[in-house]
Amino acid sequence: MIPLSTLLINSLKTKCTNCFQFQRYATRKRFYRNTGIIQNEQNWEVTLDHRRLKTPNGKVLLVNSEPLARAIAAEWDSQKEYIALPVMHLTALCNTALDNPGKLTSHDITSYLLDYLPTDTLLFHSDEEEELRVLQEQKWGPILEWFQERFNVKQEVSRGLTPPPVSTETRAVLARHFLSYSFPAINAIYFGTEALKSPILMLACVERRLDPKDAVLLARLEEEYQLIRWGRVxxxxxxxxxxxxxxVAASLLVVQCTAERHSSAKKTPPGEFAPQ
Incomplete structure (x- = not known):
């Protein structure tokens, strides 16, 4: 069983909820007092005042992991006066995987990720500012080296606006890797890639080479460089x-939790044997 990372949980505890409330993104008030989870054979459900949580299409929200169900329940329990759906990423990811509004398949998402790779943030190094280019090489270089060693591929970088070439062999290797994940997991990888603008950074997070906070800092490297020079709000x-x-943390939590199935078993009192 893969233990839930305290870092992931802490990363999900953002104060953005309050900001969304003030901007009136929430569309309804909190209508429940308590949250919980129940086991349904090998799956888990989330309850709101003992009512089963459902997706926008009316399906019961089922997950195959007890820790993930508890995390979703905690997400709903953390809502205050209003339900801020835009920042409830775990719920959104699980709803999307179950309802699949775009009628996508794992192959569709894999194709998208492979097409995204030539535009990966880490593959574009500055050709105008020497200081920025050196910083990119220092910060991004180790991750690019890890990526090539991990998947036994070679990947060029660009010093301009032209996307670097991605070989057929690289695409084939990554396609096999992405397709090894379940649909909820690859959907979460897609979500994290969109946030980071980088399949490589998302893979580094999934493989536990980076944590979410560090991945975001690397994804924002050029922006942070400019902010240091020109100031920030x-x-x-x-x-x-x-x-x-x-x-990113929500994406990783879904990937990790769907990697293995978790089920509860009744403990056998000392001196007794579990039924066969």
Missing amino acids: PWAHELNQAELTAR
């Missing part, structure tokens, strides 16, 4: 960073 940039970190 602290609360705005910190809020954006916290939101991106929460998105």
Whole structure:
């Protein structure tokens, strides 16, 4: 069983909820007092005042992991006066995987990720600012080296606006890797990739080479470089960073929790044998 990372849970505890409330993104008030989970054969459900939580299409929200069900229940329990759906990333990911509004398949998402790779943030190094290019090589270089060693591929970088080539062999290797995940997991990888603008950074997170906070900082490297030079609005940039970190953390939580099935078993009292 893969233990839930305290880092992931802490990353999900963003204060963005309050910001969304003030901006009136929430569409309904909290209508329940308590949250909980129940086991349904090998799956788990989330309850709101003992009523089963359902997806927008009316399906019962089922997950195959007790820790993931508890995390979703905690997400609903953390809502205050209003339900801020835009920042409830775990619920959104599970709803999307179950309802599949785009009628996508794992092959569809894999094709999208492979097409995204040539535009990966880490593959574009500055050709105008020497200081920025050196920083990119220092910060991004180790991750690119890890990526190539991990998947036994070679990947060029670009010094301009032209996307670097991605070989057929690289695409084939990554296609096999992505297709090894379940649909909820690859859907979560897609969500994290969108947040980071980088399949490579998302893979590094999934493989536990990076944590969400560090991945977001690497994804925002050029922006942070410019902010250091020209100044920043602290609360705005910190809020954006916290939101991106929460998105990536939610994605990783879904990937990790769907990697294995978790079920509860009744404990056998000392001196007794479990039934066969």
